[in-house]
Amino acid sequence: MIEQPKPSALSKQIEEMVEWLASYGKDNSGGVTRLLYDPAWSAAQKAIQARIELLGLSARYDDVGNLFGRLSGRDPEANVVLTGSHVDTVIGGGKYDGAYGIIAALIAVEYLLTHYGQPLKPIEVVSLCEEEGSRFPMTYWGSGNITGVKEREAVHHINDVNGIPFEQAMHEAGFGLGLHAQPTRKDLECFIELHIEQGQVLEREEKSIGIVSHIVGQRRYNITVYGQSNHAGTTPMHWRHDAMFTSAELIRILMHRANAHESGLVATVGRMEVKPNVGNVIAREVTFSLDVRHSDAKIIEQFCEACFSDFETVTSEHGTTVTCHKWMDEPPVAMDCTLNQTAEDILKREGISYKRMTSGAGHDSQIFGTHCPTGLLFVPSQGGISHSPAEFTHTEDLQRGVRLLIDLLYKLAY
Amino acid sequence: MIEQPKPSALSKQIEEMVEWLASYGKDNSGGVTRLLYDPAWSAAQKAIQARIELLGLSARYDDVGNLFGRLSGRDPEANVVLTGSHVDTVIGGGKYDGAYGIIAALIAVEYLLTHYGQPLKPIEVVSLCEEEGSRFPMTYWGSGNITGVKEREAVHHINDVNGIPFEQAMHEAGFGLGLHAQPTRKDLECFIELHIEQGQVLEREEKSIGIVSHIVGQRRYNITVYGQSNHAGTTPMHWRHDAMFTSAELIRILMHRANAHESGLVATVGRMEVKPNVGNVIAREVTFSLDVRHSDAKIIEQFCEACFSDFETVTSEHGTTVTCHKWMDEPPVAMDCTLNQTAEDILKREGISYKRMTSGAGHDSQIFGTHCPTGLLFVPSQGGISHSPAEFTHTEDLQRGVRLLIDLLYKLAY
Incomplete structure (x- = not known):
C-alpha cells in the first residue's frame, strides 16, 4: 500500500x-x-x-x-x-x-x-x-x-x-x-x-x-440483396422481386435475433446503398453492412448462421437472392x-x-x-x-x- | 366499317x-x-x-x-x-x-x-x-x-x-x-x-x-425516422434507438399491407438515405420514399392512414420518431x-x-x-x-x- x-x-x-x-x-x-x-x-x-x-x-x-x-x-x-x-x-x-x-x-x-x-x-x-x-x-x-x-x-x-x-x-x-x-x-x-x-x-x-x-470479436459483412428493377406504377405487388422489401425483412431478422440474445451480443446495420435509389423504381440491388460483436467467437458464428438460414427462407419467398460477404473476422x-x-x-x-x-x-x-x-x-x-x-x-x-x-x-x- | x-x-x-x-x-x-x-x-x-x-x-x-x-x-x-x-x-x-x-x-x-x-x-x-x-x-x-x-x-x-x-x-x-x-x-x-x-x-x-x-392517383411521401447515433460496439441492444431498425419495420408494414390489398394498390419504397451511413455507427436518421398508387383516392387515403397508425406503435416501442411528409397527391x-x-x-x-x-x-x-x-x-x-x-x-x-x-x-x- x-x-x-x-x-x-x-x-x-x-x-x-x-x-x-x-x-x-x-x-x-x-x-x-x-x-x-x-x-x-x-x-x-x-x-x-x-x-x-x-x-x-x-x-x-x-x-x-x-x-x-x-x-x-x-x-x-x-x-x-x-x-x-x-x-x-x-x-x-x-x-x-x-x-x-x-x-x-x-x-x-x-x-x-x-x-x-x-x-x-x-x-x-x-x-x-x-x-x-x-x-x-x-x-x-x-x-x-x-x-x-x-x-x-x-x-x-x-x-x-x-x-x-x-x-x-x-x-x-x-x-x-x-x-x-x-x-x-x-x-x-x-x-x-x-x-x-x-x-x-x-x-x-x-x-x-x-x-x-x-x-469482443467482430465480424463485418457486406450483405447484398439482388432483386429486379421495375416500374413502381405498372408492376403489381405479386410480380415484384423487390430488393428493398427483402432487405427490410432481413434487417428485421437480424435485429430481432440480436434483441432476443441475452448474452450481450450486439448487431448493427449502419450503412445501406440502394440501386437505382429512385422513389418510383423498385430497387434491383441493396447492399447493407452488418457488424456483429461478442466476447465469444462461437456465439458470433451461431448468430450469423441462424440469421443467414432465415435469410434463405425470405429470399426464396420473395424471388430474390442474397450474398453475405464477410470482410472482417477478428477473434x-x-x-x-x-x-x-x-x-x-x-x-x-x-x-x-x-x-x-x-x-x-x-x-x-x-x-x-x-x-x-x-x-x-x-x-x-x-x-x-x-x-x-x-x-x-x-x-x-x-x-x-x-x-x-x-x-x-x-x-x-x- | x-x-x-x-x-x-x-x-x-x-x-x-x-x-x-x-x-x-x-x-x-x-x-x-x-x-x-x-x-x-x-x-x-x-x-x-x-x-x-x-x-x-x-x-x-x-x-x-x-x-x-x-x-x-x-x-x-x-x-x-x-x-x-x-x-x-x-x-x-x-x-x-x-x-x-x-x-x-x-x-x-x-x-x-x-x-x-x-x-x-x-x-x-x-x-x-x-x-x-x-x-x-x-x-x-x-x-x-x-x-x-x-x-x-x-x-x-x-x-x-x-x-x-x-x-x-x-x-x-x-x-x-x-x-x-x-x-x-x-x-x-x-x-x-x-x-x-x-x-x-x-x-x-x-x-x-x-x-x-x-x-391511377399517386401519393408520394418522404418518410424520415429519427433515432440516436451511437457506437456499434459499446451500445447494448436494449439501449438503442436505431433509425435503421425502425425503418426496416416500417417498410415491412407498408409492404405487408400492400401485398394483402387485393384491389391492385401498389406501394413502393425505392429510395433510402441513411445518416451517418457508416457500418459501425447506429443510424441516427433514415429517410425513405413512399410511392402509393390506386385508381380510387379513398383507398390510397385509407392505406396510408392504416400504415401510419402502425408506424406510431413501432416508433413508440423503439424510442424513435417518424415524420411523413407528403409532397405529391395527384388524384x-x-x-x-x-x-x-x-x-x-x-x-x-x-x-x-x-x-x-x-x-x-x-x-x-x-x-x-x-x-x-x-x-x-x-x-x-x-x-x-x-x-x-x-x-x-x-x-x-x-x-x-x-x-x-x-x-x-x-x-x-x-
Missing part, C-alpha cells in the same frame, strides 16, 4: 495535461485532429518527448514513430512494464481518446519516480503512433509493429485521401528510414492501457472503473486474469466502484493481448460520446484511473 | 417510322435522348413538321413548342379530334415511349386522308413538347399548357443540371417569345393517345390492347367511358384481344382527361421494360394499335 497523491493537486495536473496535449491539433470544430505523421501529430510527439526528458526518463522513437519514455529498473534482466495509449485521433475527435492513456502514464511514472525512486523492473511510457485508421486505410499501426503482427509491406500502395502515399508521409515525418530501432519488442513483461469507455455502461451503472475481461481477445485480479484487489481495498465488462470497441490492448499479459481499464465517458469534440470525462473519474494506474505499476514494477 | 391498310405495308411503314424518329437523339447507350428544347428535340420536331407538310396537312407550333398537324374538317363549327403523344424522352430512353403515339397518329391520318378524304370534324396530330421531366424539374409541360393547368410562372427560376434556366432554353429553341399562338386550347372535341404499356400486364395475360379506365383521372366503349366495340368486331385496365404510370392523357373526353390505349411492352434502350414492342402489336386508331378516328371525325 502506497501513499497516493493529493486529489486536488492530481486533478489540477490532469486537467492541465489534457489541455496541453489537446492543444496539438486543435481544429475549427472545437475538437482535436492529429492524423498519423501530420504536423499536429509530429508536434504532439515532440511535446511528449520533451515532457519525458523533463522527468529525467530516456526518450526514444522506434522506426515507425512510436515514442517511449524509459525509467530503468534495478534488475538488468527484467522485462519491461509498458503503459500508454495512442497519440493519433480521428478527424474532429475529442481530448481523451488515446490521449488519456498517455497522460495517465506520464503522471503515474512521474509520481512513482518522485516518491519511490528507481523501480525493480523497467517501466516504459508509450505514445503509440497510430490506432484509429483515420488517415490511411490501416489501423493499429503502432501496437501492430511493436508486437510484430504488422509488416512494412502492408503499407505499400496505400494513400491518404489526398493521394499521399503512406511511406512518403512516414519518411517526411522522419520515420521508416532506419534512423531509429526496429519496432518489434520481445522484452515486454506486460502492457497496461487506461482508456475512456466510449460507451455508457459505467455512467448508467454508476461505476468508476471498468475492468475489461475481453475485447475476441482476453485480457490477463492476473492483472485484472490485481486491479480488482486495489479497487476493493480503496472502496472504488468497478465493473467487470467487455469492450465493444477495439483498442491497442487487443493487439498487445495476443503478445504479452495485457490489462485494459476504463473510466466513464459522459453520455457515451466519443470521436467527437463533445467527448468528456469528469476530472474525478480521470483521477481515479490515474490512482489505480499508480498502484498497479507499483505492484508490478517495485 | 372501313377498309384497313394491308398488314405487310403497314408493318413496314411503322418499322421505318420508329427508326426514323429514333434517329433524332440516338445516343451512345444505344438509346434515345431527346430532352426538352435541346438540339435533338428541335431536330425531331422539325422532321415531324416536314412529314406533316408532306402529307398536305398544315403544320404549326404553339408558343411552348407543341407541334400540330391539322387536317381540316368540312364542318367549320366542329371541335378538334386530337391525337398524338410526347416527343421528349428520358435520358437513355427507348424508341417507343411517346414516339409511338406520334407515329401512329401520323400514319392513321395519312391513311384516312388518302382513302376517305376530308373528314367532317378537323383532326389534329400533336407532337407534345414535354412529358418526362427529364431535363427540368417540370413534367407535362406540353399537355399542361394546352389544357391551361400550367402557367408560365411555373418555370421561372428552374434550371437544368447544367444551370441553364428553363426560359433561356425555351427562347434559344425559338419558343416563349410570342412568335407562335398561345398554347391554351378551348376547341378540343377529344384527345386520343396511343402508348406502350410500360408494364407486363398485357404481355403476361396475352392481350393485344389495353383500354385504360383510369390513370386518379378517369378516361372517357364513351370513347372506351367505342374502342371496345371495334376490338370485339375485329376479334382482337383486349383488357380493361388502369394505368399505373402517368401520361399526358391524365392532363387532357380533366379538360376533354380522353382515351388512352396501350399496346404491350416486352418484359414491361421502358425508359431503357431495351424498350421493345413487336411490330404486330404496334400495328394492331394503329389499326384501332384508324377505326376510332374514322368513327369520331368522319
Whole structure:
C-alpha cells in the first residue's frame, strides 16, 4: 500500500495535461485532429518527448514513430512494464481518446519516480503512433509493429485521401528510414492501457472503473440483396422481386435475433446503398453492412448462421437472392486474469466502484493481448460520446484511473 | 366499317417510322435522348413538321413548342379530334415511349386522308413538347399548357443540371417569345393517345390492347425516422434507438399491407438515405420514399392512414420518431367511358384481344382527361421494360394499335 497523491493537486495536473496535449491539433470544430505523421501529430510527439526528458526518463522513437519514455529498473534482466495509449485521433475527435492513456502514464511514472525512486523492473511510457485508421486505410499501426503482427509491406500502395502515399508521409515525418530501432519488442513483461469507455455502461451503472475481461470479436459483412428493377406504377405487388422489401425483412431478422440474445451480443446495420435509389423504381440491388460483436467467437458464428438460414427462407419467398460477404473476422481477445485480479484487489481495498465488462470497441490492448499479459481499464465517458469534440470525462473519474494506474505499476514494477 | 391498310405495308411503314424518329437523339447507350428544347428535340420536331407538310396537312407550333398537324374538317363549327403523344424522352430512353403515339397518329391520318378524304370534324396530330421531366424539374409541360393547368410562372427560376434556366432554353429553341399562338386550347372535341404499356400486364395475360379506365392517383411521401447515433460496439441492444431498425419495420408494414390489398394498390419504397451511413455507427436518421398508387383516392387515403397508425406503435416501442411528409397527391383521372366503349366495340368486331385496365404510370392523357373526353390505349411492352434502350414492342402489336386508331378516328371525325 502506497501513499497516493493529493486529489486536488492530481486533478489540477490532469486537467492541465489534457489541455496541453489537446492543444496539438486543435481544429475549427472545437475538437482535436492529429492524423498519423501530420504536423499536429509530429508536434504532439515532440511535446511528449520533451515532457519525458523533463522527468529525467530516456526518450526514444522506434522506426515507425512510436515514442517511449524509459525509467530503468534495478534488475538488468527484467522485462519491461509498458503503459500508454495512442497519440493519433480521428478527424474532429475529442481530448481523451488515446490521449488519456498517455497522460495517465506520464503522471503515474512521474509520481512513482518522485516518491519511490528507481523501480525493480523497467517501466516504459508509450505514445503509440497510430490506432484509429483515420488517415490511411490501416489501423493499429503502432501496437501492430511493436508486437510484430504488422509488416512494412502492408503499407505499400496505400494513400491518404489526398493521394499521399503512406511511406512518403512516414519518411517526411522522419520515420521508416532506419534512423531509429526496429519496432518489434520481445522484452515486454506486460502492457497496461487506461482508456475512456466510449460507451455508457459505467455512467448508467454508476461505476468508476471498468475492468475489461475481453475485447469482443467482430465480424463485418457486406450483405447484398439482388432483386429486379421495375416500374413502381405498372408492376403489381405479386410480380415484384423487390430488393428493398427483402432487405427490410432481413434487417428485421437480424435485429430481432440480436434483441432476443441475452448474452450481450450486439448487431448493427449502419450503412445501406440502394440501386437505382429512385422513389418510383423498385430497387434491383441493396447492399447493407452488418457488424456483429461478442466476447465469444462461437456465439458470433451461431448468430450469423441462424440469421443467414432465415435469410434463405425470405429470399426464396420473395424471388430474390442474397450474398453475405464477410470482410472482417477478428477473434475476441482476453485480457490477463492476473492483472485484472490485481486491479480488482486495489479497487476493493480503496472502496472504488468497478465493473467487470467487455469492450465493444477495439483498442491497442487487443493487439498487445495476443503478445504479452495485457490489462485494459476504463473510466466513464459522459453520455457515451466519443470521436467527437463533445467527448468528456469528469476530472474525478480521470483521477481515479490515474490512482489505480499508480498502484498497479507499483505492484508490478517495485 | 372501313377498309384497313394491308398488314405487310403497314408493318413496314411503322418499322421505318420508329427508326426514323429514333434517329433524332440516338445516343451512345444505344438509346434515345431527346430532352426538352435541346438540339435533338428541335431536330425531331422539325422532321415531324416536314412529314406533316408532306402529307398536305398544315403544320404549326404553339408558343411552348407543341407541334400540330391539322387536317381540316368540312364542318367549320366542329371541335378538334386530337391525337398524338410526347416527343421528349428520358435520358437513355427507348424508341417507343411517346414516339409511338406520334407515329401512329401520323400514319392513321395519312391513311384516312388518302382513302376517305376530308373528314367532317378537323383532326389534329400533336407532337407534345414535354412529358418526362427529364431535363427540368417540370413534367407535362406540353399537355399542361394546352389544357391551361400550367402557367408560365411555373418555370421561372428552374434550371437544368447544367444551370441553364428553363426560359433561356425555351427562347434559344425559338419558343416563349410570342412568335407562335398561345398554347391554351378551348376547341378540343377529344384527345386520343396511343402508348406502350410500360408494364407486363398485357404481355403476361396475352392481350393485344389495353383500354385504360383510369390513370391511377399517386401519393408520394418522404418518410424520415429519427433515432440516436451511437457506437456499434459499446451500445447494448436494449439501449438503442436505431433509425435503421425502425425503418426496416416500417417498410415491412407498408409492404405487408400492400401485398394483402387485393384491389391492385401498389406501394413502393425505392429510395433510402441513411445518416451517418457508416457500418459501425447506429443510424441516427433514415429517410425513405413512399410511392402509393390506386385508381380510387379513398383507398390510397385509407392505406396510408392504416400504415401510419402502425408506424406510431413501432416508433413508440423503439424510442424513435417518424415524420411523413407528403409532397405529391395527384388524384386518379378517369378516361372517357364513351370513347372506351367505342374502342371496345371495334376490338370485339375485329376479334382482337383486349383488357380493361388502369394505368399505373402517368401520361399526358391524365392532363387532357380533366379538360376533354380522353382515351388512352396501350399496346404491350416486352418484359414491361421502358425508359431503357431495351424498350421493345413487336411490330404486330404496334400495328394492331394503329389499326384501332384508324377505326376510332374514322368513327369520331368522319
